[in-house]
Amino acid sequence: MTSARRRTRGRLPVVLVLPAVVGLAFLLVPLVGLLVRAPWDTLPEQLFSSSVGEALRLSLVCASLATVVCLVLGVPLAWLLARGDVPGRGVLRALVTVPLVLPPVVGGVALLFVLGRRGLVGQYLDAWFGISLPFTTAGVVLAEAFVAMPFLVISVEGALRAADPRYEEAAATLGASRWLAFRRVTLPSILPGVVAGTVLCWARALGEFGATITFAGNFPGETTTMPLAVYLALETDPDAAIVLSVVLLLVSVGVLAALRDRWISGPS
Amino acid sequence: MTSARRRTRGRLPVVLVLPAVVGLAFLLVPLVGLLVRAPWDTLPEQLFSSSVGEALRLSLVCASLATVVCLVLGVPLAWLLARGDVPGRGVLRALVTVPLVLPPVVGGVALLFVLGRRGLVGQYLDAWFGISLPFTTAGVVLAEAFVAMPFLVISVEGALRAADPRYEEAAATLGASRWLAFRRVTLPSILPGVVAGTVLCWARALGEFGATITFAGNFPGETTTMPLAVYLALETDPDAAIVLSVVLLLVSVGVLAALRDRWISGPS
Amino acid sequence: GADSSGAEVGGAVDGRVTVFAAASLTETFTRLGEDFEAAHPGVEVVFNFGGSSALAQQINQGAPADVFASAAPANMTQVGDAGGISGAAVTFARNRLEIAVPKGNPAGITGLADFGDADAKIALCAEQVPCGAAAKRAFEAAGVTARPDTLEQDVKAVLTKVRLGEVDAALVYRTDVRSTGEVEGIEFPEADRTVNDYPIAPLAKARNAAGARAFIDHVRSDRGRAVLAEAGFDTP
Amino acid sequence: MTLHADLRVGRAGFVLAAEVTVEPGEVVALLGPNGAGKTTALRALAGLLPLSGGHIRVGGQTWDAPPEVFRPAERRPIGVVFQDYLLFAHLSALENVAFGLRARGTGRAAAREEAARWLDRVGLAAHAKAKPRTLSGGQAQRVALARALATSPELLLLDEPLAALDAATRLHVRAELGHHLRDYPGHTLLVTHDPLDAMVLADRLVVLEHGRVVQEGTPTEVARRPRTSYVADLVGLNLYRGTAHGTAVSLDAGGTLTIATPASGPVHVVFPPTAVSLHPEHPTGSPRNAWRVTVAGIERHAHTTRVRLDGVPPVLADITTATVADLRLQPGDELWAAVKATEVHAYPS
């Protein structure tokens, strides 16, 4: 026992462990606060109420779909920023992070400006195809994707920069187009980075509130995700809101712990 | 010209460029929408109004202070997660990402539960030291740090995992404690990763709204940051809200473009 | 006294008065605060505008407030139940719903009956928030089954959707219609059933009890009522 | 279908300006000191680095001719073995070899079948499913070679393919590579530091120094008439092909040599000019190899003198200047050359 656990390196330094523990406490104690104050007796009732179940299901579905959208659009975008020989990459990269800074409600308004019924693009979608995105589940997915995509793009771009481009060159000398090289050589080699980005992206989409309610509105079963349900519950029954948050939180920690353990702690 | 720009690798693959461009458009067109619809004529007036100046200053100060808090606590935490030999790392790491998922308003409520005047910890802070954090500028910093820290932790942890631990071993053979090795060897070598995480963290803190207004309230000059000002403007003058958002956005893009260009596009 | 003007008690008040007020009062209370400060040199009024429920939550968690002005009696009750208010809350303003339509009224909305039209895009407040509860009462009175496309979390979100033409009609407060020139208001007979009371009260833990009382008096003074009325409130 | 390349590439502080011609079926070795521009030349040929001047033409086709033409790597019929192999870590050996076939449009099943044949050919049929990480250096090298050859490229480019191998594996792999190259009908360019690799594997040597070609010719020509002392040091080897029967090797060009370690079948035999001693009479004692030679030429280098000797076989000897004086060496003199059997190394060819 002792021998198996003997440390190669000396004691953990207090000067690092202390702030680390404080930091951990800072992040976790508020959650403990929530858990302590949550009216647990109402949990089963809440959990099995159909509206909560519906909101939870909708949240998971929309966050997952938004993540898929982010993957489909964001991974190529990350590739373009990391490898494509485009001018003004620095500014582009900074612009990509903008949805991070924009208050989500304003992000929702911006989406309405563009994709709303009278929006720059939306008016034609409506007039030509009869497609209207606001107030639909598709709108929720779009709003979540808009807010969450920067995380994916920045993570994947980082992984791409760290990947050795010589493998892509090797693939090229074997006759592989850039697309094939990307798909069969680069992507598998940066998979852990993509998974990490996906996790951040999914978590952000799951928690998204402001842009969603602004762009997609709030209609039970169609656009009411958990954060919206939490917000409305806060208006009338703060305790219920806390229980809902805790439910959302447990589900996401479960998913993240499973995923991250599997994918990310592998190499270390 | 042609010769200087000839591409080593064939055409950019449509199958990557197309979604990348769509993704870029998806992120940028809403911003264009904002810029187009913003009532530019009121911009100078807004920009030089004292309350906006104050909010902008407060935002920058608080986001920067929150980032400092995140660095001081988050870098050691990332180190503990990446290098420390602690049990249950996978779950800890998932828990660290929780503030991402939690609706920010609920995050603010959780902070009130813990640090409020009647909170788990706050009641003692108040009774013993007379310190009250909610509704102060310090509270804004705390709320922003709570929400933004996961970004820093996850980025820095990734950089630490990618760093070659043999340099730490070399430092140990020279008599350096783990702390000295971390400070003088590891930290300088992962600086770009830390800077990237800092940028994400700062951007998130700058845009933070829900936890801030809940935990710190909305007192002009004290806790009213730009996103809160945007919220209030939405109540009274929606056009002004857009102008304010655009201001926030331009300031942050300016800062990010400068930083990221300097620090991150260096090696590529 | 309810009718005393701010100037009469000016000598007794000083220091800082912290007012927690519903976001929908942002414009009027900001103006009233300026008046109050002008009338009481040396007094500083500090506002914390936010959602009424969030404010109630903050007050119950020990926030340093002297006055609470809520957009709904329910939130005032939450504070009162926790023993947070000193004395009784009084209603200082009332608001009522109006139909809001985008400029030009493209869908030709005329009354509540059009809210049952499946083709029209309709936005309402969620029932959990006061404007939603009021809307529900209106539809019950009119015997209309509304077919909303969205149930917004606050009235400003509803208003945004009307302004941008995302919806053809919505029910919002009259004050909201007044606040922007970009929507048109249509009054409807059942609006009497939708009146919403704005209660105000000094708080038990107030650090500046005198200032709190003086500010409430100022709000309820003639000058205060004029400002509120100008914004579209009914003043009792 | 000759490959003509006039490679001009400018880099910070370095200019490559080298002409290289490779005939079909020919193996050309590109030799040169560190930083001479060998890898740069190879990358330009592969299409991984565009020329800034000159051209690359293969048969009637132009691959690169700035500023107009540039054919990217994936559209050149090439095979490259990189110095560190660059095998795809997440694919098995078989999938690595099949990659190029798939990329060039072969169906999945056909590609796997063909890849399996190639793995078999390089003796790795048993490792088809192994991931590159679990292969030894020598095995990885063979997978890389199979991967490069599987697409039947017109131009095969090898960048120090043996550098990462330790001495024992190197011997085997060199012989195997020799086999494959002999059967391979395309153009081959082999970059190497090691004169032995170059002389065993190549039909022609091109020596680069500072980005310029300083000498080219067959290994024998270059070894016999080195133009710079770098080249003299580099390629100063006596190298013959022959057939071994135990410790005796009958050379293809005539003559017999005795080796210490028995071998059989076709071999390369090699010994350095420094191992050759010259005697006025038939030497007595341990040297197993002694034969009559005639001085054909004498060249002075820094501190030694290289003597070209005709005989069966002809041979190069490096001796000290003092010895030259001592023996009063003159072209046309008749002498005995002696080499110890333990100094003669035979490599399967």
Next chain:
Amino acid sequence: MTLHADLRVGRAGFVLAAEVTVEPGEVVALLGPNGAGKTTALRALAGLLPLSGGHIRVGGQTWDAPPEVFRPAERRPIGVVFQDYLLFAHLSALENVAFGLRARGTGRAAAREEAARWLDRVGLAAHAKAKPRTLSGGQAQRVALARALATSPELLLLDEPLAALDAATRLHVRAELGHHLRDYPGHTLLVTHDPLDAMVLADRLVVLEHGRVVQEGTPTEVARRPRTSYVADLVGLNLYRGTAHGTAVSLDAGGTLTIATPASGPVHVVFPPTAVSLHPEHPTGSPRNAWRVTVAGIERHAHTTRVRLDGVPPVLADITTATVADLRLQPGDELWAAVKATEVHAYPS
């Protein structure tokens, strides 16, 4: 203050079980093929890998003795030169050297001063401010050595310190390293592949194979009586110290050798046993070096025979078995040994 180590480390599919003793001032070379466990042993001594059994004791102190005692690397008075140096890229050469001093508590100014002295001692005073990236391989190696020595460690561990150098720099750096090690009072363990490094630098050799010590002794002992044919191949070198005057080297142990490339001052001279030819009479012709020797012993290896010869100097010769028969070699026979001057290499020592 002797270092006694009984190193037992178990790894997946590999077990190290080796005893090593190093006296103060002694340089022990750890030799062995790839994967023999050399680096593993060095890491265990450095405290970067805990033992699973055995112990490490230096003088009265125990550094590792599972399961109780384990002293981490930073509390062992060691200096390590890693194979790839691991210089800190963001620190200048001077700061790299000062790092260990600072870590062990020396003040900033004093540490920099001492570091500057060390840089001067390894001839790099002019490069004190250079970042490691801008140093050549040889310079980087010297900075790494200075960094390891600056803290006056009791135990100096060197993992293939010359492996990354090209042939020309290697020569210089080996000589310099030799100087430093001769003056260094602590224990030194040198891991290397290269027999020449080992024989030039070490007082004693320890040969590891498959995690076990297969032979140990002074270089001469090991070279003269190799126990396995790996050892025979590895250390089969004739190595002498002497003083060069132009092309003549007077050996410290007696005798004189002629070399091709003039040198001056103290040198190591080395030539392989295969370069030695044996003659019944004084040989005529090119070999510059010929002297009388007596057969002291004959050992057969795979295909060659190693003959130990007494004389001035004594010498090893590898000859073919046929030659043994031919010359009817017997211990006690008197012969002439001959070596061409071009085969004798002299290295500054």
